[in-house]
Amino acid sequence: MTLDPRTAARLDHRLATAQREGRLPSVTAGLVRGGRLVWSGAVGSLDGRAGGEVADDDTQYRMGSITKTFVGVCVLRLRDAGRLDLADRFEDHVPGSALGRVSIEQLLSHAGGTQAETDGPWWERTPGGDWAELAAAPAGQRFRAGRRFHYSNVGYGALGRLLEVHHGVGWADVVRTELLEPLGMTRTTTRPSGRAAQGLAVHPFADVLLPEPEHDAGAMAPAGQLWSTVRDLGRWAAFLGGDTAGLLSADTLAEMCEPHHVVDEPGQPWTGAHGLGWQVWNVEGKRFAGHGGSMPGFLAGLRVALDGGDGVVTLTNTTATTVMRSLGDDLLATLGEEPAPVEPWVASGDPALLELAGTWHWGPSVTTARFTGEHLVLGEPGTGRGSRFARVGDGVDTWVGLDGYYTGEPLRVVRRADGSVAHLDLASFRYTRTPYDPEGDVPGGVDDLGWR
Structure with missing residues (x-):
């Protein structure tokens, strides 16, 4: 797809x-549609x-906490491989820390x-220690586990340490071999490599400008260490949009993007939540x-519309500004004004499903069953x-909601003995072709005298 020059x-x-x-030293951005980067720009x-x-x-540029999404995907890959359960306590896999009783799912979400940060010096600006040092520090519980975001x-x-224990190598090596290399994200690294922006305040x-320090965050690196480019993060946006290259199932990706805990700000409507590694x-x-x-x-910033897969990535080398959030939203909205390609309709349905289509009744209420693509749609x-x-x-004969x-x-x-459809059983509710069809095995029976 090529964008209209006026849109570009x-x-x-x-x-x-x-x-x-925003007085940004430099800024780069990209838009993803149909699983590929369709526009990118850079200024400064x-x-x-x-x-x-x-x-x-x-x-x-350093991507900061977008790093967490890579860690989260690798944890879910362990779950899908049967090596852990999200309900497991952290100490079941990594003993010897104050985090032990918290579940893996609670850590992900x-x-x-x-506690939000370490007890030591500002970890984002100082070199970090190893896991033994982090584990030895008391981890304060600000709230009861599971209570809130x-x-x-x-x-x-x-x-990150959980990944290391299960794989026997550093967390960054896990991310590189399981995600970055298969996806061709060769410009995503733990430290700046090649053409890289200077961090500035x-x-x-x-x-006037002040250079910010760059360092290895040690055991805290899984929270925000990775560096990347618009091209590479565009591929990660396509991953989130559904093009996972077989590295994660569609069901698991959808599970990760479910709103597990709302982000509750007093006096504000709930518009944000957190899934398993992803913000929603x-x-x-x-x-x-x-x-x-x-x-x-x-x-x-990285944001993808879950319905359709349009996505935006933004990167800048400044410590603080108010323009970046609105920039991503505006770029994505502008892309949304560009008509997406329309795939032509073709007849691809299964005639064997016609016996389920049409009008059904749950008691006296009327509903319609139809088929859209591979799905049966009821109501x-x-x-x-x-x-x-x-x-x-x-x-x-068997479906799941x-x-x-x-x-x-x-x-x-x-089905009846002759193979014809008698009724639909939906979580114990009966759907029959006519209201309260006495041949539909309606629970509680149907009055012998019928309608009157």
Whole structure:
């Protein structure tokens, strides 16, 4: 797909405006649609000075907490391989720390109640120690585990150690071999490599710069160590949009993007939540997932629309600014105004399913069963108890709910002795072709005198 030149010009102008208004030394951004980078732009120089080396989409920036999404995916891969359960306590796998009684799921979703930062010096600006040092430090419980969302960088240091214990190598080696190399993300590293931006702070009251330190965060590195480029993070956005290259199942990716704990800000509506490694947002009914990132000298953002897969990545080398969040939203909105390619309709349905389509009755209420792609749709998903159902196995008689009230619930096709469909059994509710069909084995029976 090639963007309309007018759309690309608007995107370039928005990026340039953000760089100037936000006083960003440099900024790069990219948009993903259909699983590939369809636009990228860069403004500014790597050292923030006139005549300096200019940024581009292959310039590395520190991604900060977007690192956590890579750690989270690797943990879920362990779960899918049967090597752990998300309900396991951390100490079941990594004994000897104050985090022991917190579950793996709670660490992934920041619901363990664990303190946000380390007890030592500001870990983001000072070299970090090893796991033994981190584990020996007391980890304060700010809240009862499972009670609420409380962001914890310490918790992701622990999850990095979990990966090391299971794989026998460093957490970064796990991420590299399991994700980065298979996805072709060759410019994502734990320390700056090749063309990389200098981390900078911009004075709040003058146009002068201060270099920020760069270091190895040690055991805290899984919370925010990785460096990357727009090109590489564009591939990661495509991964989140569903192009996982077989490295993660669609069901597991969807599970990671479910809102496990809302981010509750007093006096504010709930628009954000946290899944398993991914942040989740609900913006006027539209669901997004991704993550933000910040380290001294750098800010980063990744956001993908879960319905459709359009995504945006942003990277800049400044410590603080107010323009980056709105920049990502604006770029994504501009992409949304560009019509996406429309795949032509073709007849691809299974005639064997026609015996299930049409009108059904749950008691006196009327609903319709239809087929959309591979799904049986009963009613209107998002309205009442409407839901989509996916086929279980190779036959046509067993289905499982995908939406709302019936998520995970079974739907069975019950047949008569001659093989014809008698009724549908949906989580014990009976759906019959006519209201309270006495031949539909309606629980409680049907009055012998019938309707009157």
